Amino acid sequence: MARGQLVFISGGVRSGKSAYAEMLVRDTGKSRRIYLASGQAYDEEMIERIERHRKDRQEDGWLTIEQAYSMANVLQELEPDDLVLWDCVTTWLANELYEGWETGNMCADIEDCMEQKWGKLQETILEMLNTVHSLTIVSNEVLDDFVRDRLYQSWLGRIHIWLVQQADQALEMENGLSFRRK
Structure with missing residues (x-):
């Protein structure tokens, strides 16, 4: 089976990447x-922002799938000619890394918890690429001022390195301008 194209786009908050x-x-x-x-x-x-964005995308011909955690849940909904945009890695990472914070039992504090989640995400991305025409993934910069947590930044950097290695194209956005990194 032919592999779909992977495009990875990174940039700061309000860089125009999405x-x-x-x-x-x-x-x-x-x-x-x-x-x-x-x-x-x-x-x-x-809730209002999500609904507004979903409505705007729907009017523009997009099908939105809300998936805060396990991206593998969307695999059965994808078709071979689909053009998939995942926005964004940083919210997925925050959801997964800090899952359980309200009970004091965060994934970040549990040995191998994030390793398992990251391994599953890698498998899912590769499976998506074997299913769809293209997958475009958006993420914030690793050292973005939005989150200054070292563990978070370390995981985001690790994810970015892997995505750039896998990507057919890797772009960085700055003030609405794109710069090809790969």
Whole structure:
């Protein structure tokens, strides 16, 4: 089976990376466009934002799949010609790394918890690439001011290195401009 194309886009908060990723996917072709959203609604404001974004994407021809945690849950919904955009790695990582914080039993504090989640995500990404036409993945910069947690930054850096190694194209966004890194 032919492997789908992987595009990885990184950039700072408000760098234009998500809008650029949407444009790239939209311009790729007429196939079904799938938007994998990994944000979670913790309050009324976030619920409204998620619903507004989903409605905007739907009006633009996107099918949105909300998947905050296990990306493997979407595999059965994907088709060979799909153009998939996952926005974004950083929210997935925060969801997984800090899962259980409210009980004081965070994944980050449990031996091998993140290793297992990361291994499953790698398998899932490779399986997606064997299923779909293209997969575009968006992420924030590793040293973004938004999160200054060293463990988080370390995991994000590790994930970015692997994604760049796997990617057919790796881009960095800065002030709405893209720079090819691979």
